[in-house]
Amino acid sequence: MLSLTFSLALLMATVVANQPHDQEPKHCPRCAQWNEHVEPYRLADNTWYVGTKGLASVLIVDPKGLVLIDGGLPQSAVLILANVRKAGFDPSRIRWILNSHAHFDHAGGIAALARITGAQVAAGREGVIALTAAAYHPDDPQAGFGEEARFPSMQHVRAVDDGDVITVGNTIITAVASPGHAPGGMSWRWTSCRADVCQAIVYLDSLNPVSTDDYRFTDHPDVVKALRATIDRLAALPCDVAMAAHPDQLPDAPNASTTRCAAYADKGRETLRVRLQQEHDRPAQ
């Protein structure tokens, strides 16, 4: 028994030692659940879901190359690559990896994915600061989490602003500025056409006002203003197909005249209202 325990310990030590730094598992209360495997599935003619159960990652397919949005946790990278292959595509054809926002649960796997595939990375201008520094942006409501929130850093990230496009073949992916949850947050939109029928697809960045305990959104009116503008921007997008950075935060549209993007924005607006009310009811100590 002792020798079996010893052998297992040795095996685990070897596995950990052989794990490239940028794939070392991140540990957090929800990480294991977020990182559960799900089969890839088609969202639209040119778009596949290739993420894990709780963290979205989508693959956009053009005959000239592939584009991936978000990389989950560091330990999600291998699962995403497996899902890309299972969907029938060669990961070495990924030209771009785009990021929604520079937090460990959406950007954690990007360094490894970029290294393995050779893809270029693009993110919102403020997001690039966090991605290259391997630390949250100083203005991030979650910046106070410090070490706990670190993820592998990367270099040579292209900074994009609202309305900038990433083009592969005939596929044009447009950046939609979505700051508020994190500085430099980006949603991304593109179309999928078959014959004469086109669908507008949106990858929605997070809207929830999450922070360290000592941070008050009411002390940062500029952040609240940015988040409100993001909510309005996302609500107004053409939106036949939607995916959110956290898929379980995306509600169904309540009726035929409301898009899922608008339903998501409404939910974000209500969550922000509740948060500001709570801060109002519980003044700073």
Ligand SMILES: [Zn+2]
């Ligand atoms: Zn986040």
